[in-house]
Amino acid sequence: MASSFRIGTIMGIPILIHISFLIVLPLFALIFASAPVPYGFQDVQPVFLSYILSFITTILLFACVLLHELGHSYFAKRYGVKIQNITLFLIGGVSSMEEMPRNPSQEAKMAFAGPMVSFFIGFVLFILNFGITLLVASYADTPFYRLVGILATINIGLGVFNLIPAFPMDGGRILRAWFARKMNYVRATHNAAGVGKFFALLMALAGLLSNPWNLWLLLIAVFVYMGASSEERSTVITTTLENVLVRDLMSEDVVAVSPDMSIDELTQFMFKHKHMGYPVMEGNVLKGIITFTDVRNVPPIDRPAILVSDVMTRDVVSISPDASATDAFKLLTTKNIGRLVVMENDEVIGILSRTDLMHAMALLNE
Numbered sequence: 001m002a003s004s005f006r007i008g009t010i011m012g013i014p015i016l017i018h019i020s021f022l023i024v025l026p027l028f029a030l031i032f033a034s035a036p037v038p039y040g041f042q043d044v045q046p047v048f049l050s051y052i053l054s055f056i057t058t059i060l061l062f063a064c065v066l067l068h069e070l071g072h073s074y075f076a077k078r079y080g081v082k083i084q085n086i087t088l089f090l091i092g093g094v095s096s097m098e099e100m101p102r103n104p105s106q107e108a109k110m111a112f113a114g115p116m117v118s119f120f121i122g123f124v125l126f127i128l129n130f131g132i133t134l135l136v137a138s139y140a141d142t143p144f145y146r147l148v149g150i151l152a153t154i155n156i157g158l159g160v161f162n163l164i165p166a167f168p169m170d171g172g173r174i175l176r177a178w179f180a181r182k183m184n185y186v187r188a189t190h191n192a193a194g195v196g197k198f199f200a201l202l203m204a205l206a207g208l209l210s211n212p213w214n215l216w217l218l219l220i221a222v223f224v225y226m227g228a229s230s231e232e233r234s235t236v237i238t239t240t241l242e243n244v245l246v247r248d249l250m251s252e253d254v255v256a257v258s259p260d261m262s263i264d265e266l267t268q269f270m271f272k273h274k275h276m277g278y279p280v281m282e283g284n285v286l287k288g289i290i291t292f293t294d295v296r297n298v299p300p301i302d303r304p305a306i307l308v309s310d311v312m313t314r315d316v317v318s319i320s321p322d323a324s325a326t327d328a329f330k331l332l333t334t335k336n337i338g339r340l341v342v343m344e345n346d347e348v349i350g351i352l353s354r355t356d357l358m359h360a361m362a363l364l365n366e
Contacts, residue, residue: 013083020090028058044143053143064155069093071117075110104177111173115159122155167196168227189235196228238326240364246328247321249360250342250350256281259309263298277339280312288312318343
């Protein structure tokens with residue numbers, strides 16, 4: 001089952017909704033419907049109108065979050081960064097970028113673009129409410145005045161909150177850009193991640209000390225801490241491997257299997273050769289790739305009758321031997337696979353696995 005669903009495309013960027021968003025949508029609507037003036041519509045009658053206004057407010061709120069992410073993406077595309085998608089999650093939105101620019105000025109502008117959009121929306125909505133009130137005095141007593149006011153306030157708050165220097169939040173990225181002006185990129189990321197983890201712990205502590213517990217702060221704290229750790233690790237890997245070629249790390253002794261081999265025979269073959277994945281070759285032609293995961297998905301009772309060709313992956317992810325090892329790491333990560341087939345002139349000349357990259361990392365660090 002897919003965890004995210006595509007709902008459209010803006011600026012050439014796929015817009016996805018994560019399944020967790022379907023949980024938060026009615027939850028937020030319920031919160032707005034039960035919150036008192038001026039933060040909700042508890043006093044609005046009839047009750048169904050209160051829920052309709054709350055649902056509209058929730059939809060518009062996440063539309064504002066989407067605009068916030070599009071602000072990041074606009075500047076990213078200007079600097080040549082490819083945006084894979086924007087996903088709306090339980091706790092907001094995330095723009096999936098292939099790589100952040102190493103130029104500190106560019107990263108700072110990209111990071112500030114999101115809060116800038118939120119501030120702009122918030123101030124425009126405040127001015128809109130103020131202007132209509134000058135023209136129609138009774139407008140201030142309507143639920144629509146309150147709806148616009150709620151969205152304005154939340155957007156200002158969203159902009160301010162995202163500027164907290166908690167890497168990998170926007171403020172944390174601005175902090176890394178500042179560090180990167182004074183030191184190398186890896187050290188700058190390490191320092192920014194350290195500050196981000198500290199703020200994550202403060203958020204978690206604040207969430208736990210609240211009465212009752214503030215689950216929202218706890219979720220954000222976990223997100224920030226894990227995000228800081230993950231991006232720090234990823235940055236170290238990509239910067240260490242960027243001057244190394246795939247051909248320097250790949251295994252040239254390619255052990256392949258036939259598409260006509262049974263899964264039962266393949267399990268014995270795997271036990272003998274100790275690899276977790278194999279290209280499937282027919283003569284010199286690459287037909288697919290099969291891994292231990294594919295084998296594990298076949299019930300033992302069926303393995304003698306099912307062939308490798310029945311369960312192999314035909315859409316093989318390959319890479320050139322002259323590509324950077326950093327590009328290989330990105331492919332392995334984004335595709336969530338364990339190995340790449342190295343091809344030159346339509347021929348298989350090697351295999352590069354995650355293990356090969358990790359061994360290279362260990363040696364290069366030494």
